[in-house]
Amino acid sequence: MSTGITSPPAARPARFTGRQRLILLVLLGAGFMLSVDFSILNVALPEVGDGVGLSLTALPWIASAYALPAAGFTLLCGRLGDLLGRRRLFLAGIVLLTTASLLGGLATDPAMLLTARTLQGLSTALTIPASMSLLTTTFEEGATRDRVLGLNGALLSGGFTIGALLGGTLVSALSWRSAFFINVPVAVAILVLAPLLIGESRVPDRVGLxxxxxxxxxxxxxxxxxxxxxxxxxxxxxxxxxxxxxxxxxxxxxxxLAPVRILRRPTVKWGNYAGLVVFGTETSMIFMMTLYLQNVLAFDPLVTGLIFGVPGLAAVLAGPVAGRLIGRRGYRTVLPAGLAVQTLATVPLIFLGADRAGLAVLIPALLVSFFGHVTAIVAYTVTGTSGLPDHEQGLATGLTTMTQNVAITIGIPILSAVAATGTSELNGIHLALTVNVAFTLASAALVWIGLRPRARHSANTPAAAVADKVQTH
Structure with a gap:
């Protein structure tokens, strides 16, 4: 069990069996597909709007229609997975995603398109907590689960990046409708494989909602x-x-639905606070840099996607590395460290000018920031799901997924409001990034303090077990 206390290197996790690899392919593949869905239309909003007659001022609702149900229903769906069966909820979410993707690809008016995006968001609320809790109950807590969550974090981050790249490529080569239709064959494959590989979770007797x-x-x-x-x-x-x-x-x-005793756990409370910061600040930083690249440096969406994509794909390697670091150093060390790396790499971006020479600073800074970001994603997921029994993993993963979805939704509007107070667009971007850095560094310190062991005992003594128990409970 990861305790947040520095300890000797953990034993190497057992190798995955062939069946476990297939389960990972199904569950991580579903999460990857849904993370792609969140960002795939972002670089193609004007084309989508033109395609269905959506006004320019209403374009943000293409993202918001997805994000609102994804954020609002995740906690409920996570608990429903505990009560009704996680595989059942997972499959229901994939069926809904298939339906929503077909509806979106065939949309002919704004109502049809926004309905499809709303259903996609709801399918995310159904699917992600169920798939995450299936992961955390299939792979036992410790080095093996840390490794699995590391892979999940890498694919989650990679999905957002590839979504931006894929969106630009598909729109350029085919049309915006292909961004919806691409989900269908993947979803069908998951619906065929999942019942063959994944057993249903144990449903508690006569527990009402x-x-x-x-x-x-x-x-x-x-x-x-x-x-x-x-x-x-x-x-x-x-x-x-x-x-x-x-x-x-x-x-x-x-x-x-969410017992207060769980919400008061330091791991749950501070893990989810860190997740709110991790996603809210990084998403808003990427949005600010998108404005910088397109409005200040005048790059088109495809080039913008490539600039984010190269460091984003490289940083995916941070996921497996983070899993190993957590096993060796503990989540209390890795989580604030990942936050600190993410935000310190943002500092040089505050000083970018209006000439393209700034790319020499921007691309390496994005690489380091994304590496810290992925590390922090893995660490907050491990933190927020540690020390809880299997029958509460749906709630725990529902909380971590809800945190992620809320953060992605609110981060951009908040920092956009800060940027709007600037004297020029570039000045506003600099101001928003400054607030981003200050808030994230302060949060990293709070997380470090909040996850501190409750009792101080020397390591490798019987008393250390007491500190371990206090830390994880």
């Missing part, structure tokens, strides 16, 4: 995320009230 908790948390998250995206004060107030009501409901519920 916490309906008041499900309604308040889902409504609260949807309202809160919508408030940030649309800068709506009434929606923000409604979200705050509903989330406060959710907390009170969970304190009194006999079978809570």
């Amino acid at each position: 916490d309906v008041p908790g499900a309604v308040t948390v889902t409504g609260g998250l949807l309202a809160a995320v919508y408030a940030i995206v649309e800068r709506s004060v009434p929606a923000g107030a409604a979200g705050a009230v509903l989330l406060a009501a959710f907390w009170l409901v969970e304190l009194r519920s006999p079978a809570p």
Whole structure:
């Protein structure tokens, strides 16, 4: 078990069997496909808008229609996987994704397109927590699971990068509709293989769903995320009230959706806070650099995708490395270190000028930043799912996935509002990146402190076991 306490090097994880490799192919492949879906249309928004008659001001809703249900329903779907069966939820999500992708590829008007993107977001909420909890229950906690989550983090990051590259390539070579249709054969292959390889999780006897908790948390998250995206004060107030009501409901519920005792665990609390920072700040940094490359340096979307893609694909190697580092150094060390590397690599970007010579600084900085980013993704996932029994892994992975989706959704609007206060576009980008760096460094320090062992005992003594138990509980 990874404790966050520096310890001797862990034993090498056992080699995966052939069946385990196929399970990884199915589960990691599904997560990779869905991460591609999130970004594949981002570089092709004007073409998509023209194709269905969507106005320029409404283009952000192509991303928001996906992100809102992905963020709002993830926690509920994660818990449903615990109660109804994770394989069942996983397959339902893939079926919904197939339907949504066909609908999006055939869309002829804005309503049809946005409905497809909403269904894709909902399929993400169904699929990702289920696939993650199937991973964490198939592979035992420790070095083997760390290795698996390292691969997952690498593919997750690679999916966002490849989505941007693939989007530009498909739109240039075929049409924006191919960005939807490409999901269908992959989804069908997963639907054929998954029932043959993956057994159903054990469903607890007669445990009912916490309906008041499900309604308040889902409504609260949807309202809160919508408030940030649309800068709506009434929606923000409604979200705050509903989330406060959710907390009170969970304190009194006999079978809570998210037991407060779990939410109070240092690993769950600080792991998910770190995930919010990891995704929110890096996504917004990439958005700022997209504006810089296209609006300041006047590169087209395909070149922009290539500039992000080269360091992004190289940084995928950080996933397996992060799994090994966590096994040796503990998540308490690796998580804030990954955050620090991610943000320190952003510092040079604050000083980029309006000439293309800045690419000599930008590309290496992106490589280092992406490497730290992937490392932090793996570390926060390990942290947020450590020390919990199998029957609560759906909730734990639902929380980590919800955190990711919320962060991706709110990061860009928040830093865009900061950038809008600048005296020029370049000045605004510099200002937003400065806030990004300051907030992330402060957060890395908070995570380091929050995950500190509760008791100080020397290593390799019987008392160290007490510190281990306190740290993971």
